[in-house]
Amino acid sequence: MSLPTRRIGGTSVPIPGWGLMGFSAFYSTDKSDEDFIPNFKVAYEAGCTMWDTADIYSRSGLGQNERLVAKAMKALKIPRKDIFLCTKFGFGLDMKVHGDPAYIKQAIERSLKDLEMDYVDLYYQHRVDPNTPIEETVKAMQELKDAGRIRHIGLSECSAETLRRAAKVAKIDAVQTEYSLWETSIETNGVLDACKELGITLVAYSPLGRGMLSGKFRKHSDLPADDWRRTNPRFSEENFSKNIQLVDQLASFAKAKGCTAGQLALAWVHAQWDGIIAIPGTTRIEALEENIGSVKVELTKEELKEIRAILDQFPVAGTRYDAQSLKGLNI
Ligand SMILES: NC(=O)c1ccc[n+]([C@@H]2O[C@H](COP(=O)([O-])OP(=O)(O)OC[C@H]3O[C@@H](n4cnc5c(N)ncnc54)[C@H](OP(=O)(O)O)[C@@H]3O)[C@@H](O)[C@H]2O)c1
Known part of the structure; x- marks a missing residue:
C-alpha cells in the first residue's frame, strides 16, 4: 500500500x-x-517515513532518540533521502528553554552528529523562549536553512501571535502542537x-491522547509506576474515571464503524483539515x-457531526499538562 501524502512546505510527506x-x-x-x-x-x-524525534527525547543527556534513528x-541500510526526519531543539540540559542564535547553532550541530546526517528535513523550536524575541530565533533558523543544515522551519x-510574527521573518513550514479528540484548544485559540x-x-502530536484514546488504559494504576503520565492531570485517579466515559463512547462509535478506537482518533484528526499530519507514537x-x-478509514460529514456531539457531551477533565508546564505553552 502506498500511503497518502500531504505537504510540508514544498515537500510531499506520507x-x-x-x-x-x-x-x-x-x-x-x-x-x-x-x-x-x-x-x-x-x-x-x-x-511511513516521516519520523519525529527531538534532542530532549533521552533518558540521560541529550540525543538518545536521535542516536537510535x-x-x-x-x-x-536506509538511504538518507528516503526519510523525512524531523527533530527539535530548545530544552537545554538545565530544562530551561533556549532560543538564542548561539544556542541554536550548537544545538543543530549536536543533533546532526547524533543523527549521523548532514541535514534535517524539519527543524522545530520545541518551546518558544520567553527571553529571546521570536524574530531572532527564526532568523537564526533561516540561516541554518540557507547553509543547507535544515530544509524546513517549524x-x-x-501562540498564534508569535506564529504571525515569526512568519514575517521567514517561511514557517509547520507548527507542531497537541491536537486530538481530547485536546481541541487550537480550534479556538487562533x-x-x-x-x-x-x-x-499543522503537525498534530499526541493524536491518540497519549494512548488514552486507544482504550489501552482502563484505570490510573494501569500506567507503569515510572511512567510520566501518572503525573499528568488528565490521567489522575479522579479525572481518569471521568475521561474513560469519553473513551468508551468513542470506542463504541469505532466498533460500529468497523475500525479500532485508535484508528478513529487518527482518521478524525486527518479529517479536520487537509493541512494536518498526525504523528502517533508507538513502540x-x-x-x-x-x-x-x-x-x-474515511469519516462522512454526518459521522463527524456525531463525533462532535460526543465530545460536547463528555468534556475532558483535567488540564493537558501540570500547572508548571502549562506556563511554557502557547507563548
Ligand atoms: N512537540 C511536543 O511538545 C511533543 C509532545 C509530545 C509528543 N510529541 C511527539 O508526538 C508523538 C506522539 O505523541 P505521544 O507519543 O505523546 O502520544 P500518542 O501518539 O497520542 O500516543 C502514544 C501512546 O499510545 C500508545 N499507542 C500507540 N498506538 C497505539 C495503538 N494502535 N493501540 C494502542 N495503543 C497505542 C503508545 O503505546 P505503545 O508504545 O505501547 O504502542 C503510547 O503509549 C511523540 O512520539 C513525539 O514525537 C511532541
Missing part, C-alpha cells in the same frame, strides 16, 4: 507520521534501543486559523501497523 519519543523518554519501556530496530524496518517498508538507519506550541491563513502545516509493531491502517 501520512501518518511516526512519533519516536516513547522509545527514549516519558513513557515506560523495559526494552533497550537495539530491540526497536525491527520497528524501523516495518515503518520504512510500509512507507542513526543506529536503525545504519543497521537497515515551531512547536507557539493557532489553527493562523496555520490555514498562512499555509502552514510496538502491531500498533504501528494499526496506526498506518487508519488512512483507510
Whole structure:
C-alpha cells in the first residue's frame, strides 16, 4: 500500500507520521534501543517515513532518540533521502528553554552528529523562549536553512501571535502542537486559523491522547509506576474515571464503524483539515501497523457531526499538562 501524502512546505510527506519519543523518554519501556530496530524496518517498508524525534527525547543527556534513528538507519541500510526526519531543539540540559542564535547553532550541530546526517528535513523550536524575541530565533533558523543544515522551519506550541510574527521573518513550514479528540484548544485559540491563513502545516502530536484514546488504559494504576503520565492531570485517579466515559463512547462509535478506537482518533484528526499530519507514537509493531491502517478509514460529514456531539457531551477533565508546564505553552 502506498500511503497518502500531504505537504510540508514544498515537500510531499506520507501520512501518518511516526512519533519516536516513547522509545527514549516519558513513557515506560523495559526494552533497550537495539530491540526497536525491527520497528524501523516495518515503518520504512510500509512507507511511513516521516519520523519525529527531538534532542530532549533521552533518558540521560541529550540525543538518545536521535542516536537510535542513526543506529536503525545504519543497521537497515536506509538511504538518507528516503526519510523525512524531523527533530527539535530548545530544552537545554538545565530544562530551561533556549532560543538564542548561539544556542541554536550548537544545538543543530549536536543533533546532526547524533543523527549521523548532514541535514534535517524539519527543524522545530520545541518551546518558544520567553527571553529571546521570536524574530531572532527564526532568523537564526533561516540561516541554518540557507547553509543547507535544515530544509524546513517549524515551531512547536507557539501562540498564534508569535506564529504571525515569526512568519514575517521567514517561511514557517509547520507548527507542531497537541491536537486530538481530547485536546481541541487550537480550534479556538487562533493557532489553527493562523496555520490555514498562512499555509502552514499543522503537525498534530499526541493524536491518540497519549494512548488514552486507544482504550489501552482502563484505570490510573494501569500506567507503569515510572511512567510520566501518572503525573499528568488528565490521567489522575479522579479525572481518569471521568475521561474513560469519553473513551468508551468513542470506542463504541469505532466498533460500529468497523475500525479500532485508535484508528478513529487518527482518521478524525486527518479529517479536520487537509493541512494536518498526525504523528502517533508507538513502540510496538502491531500498533504501528494499526496506526498506518487508519488512512483507510474515511469519516462522512454526518459521522463527524456525531463525533462532535460526543465530545460536547463528555468534556475532558483535567488540564493537558501540570500547572508548571502549562506556563511554557502557547507563548
Ligand atoms: N512537540 C511536543 O511538545 C511533543 C509532545 C509530545 C509528543 N510529541 C511527539 O508526538 C508523538 C506522539 O505523541 P505521544 O507519543 O505523546 O502520544 P500518542 O501518539 O497520542 O500516543 C502514544 C501512546 O499510545 C500508545 N499507542 C500507540 N498506538 C497505539 C495503538 N494502535 N493501540 C494502542 N495503543 C497505542 C503508545 O503505546 P505503545 O508504545 O505501547 O504502542 C503510547 O503509549 C511523540 O512520539 C513525539 O514525537 C511532541
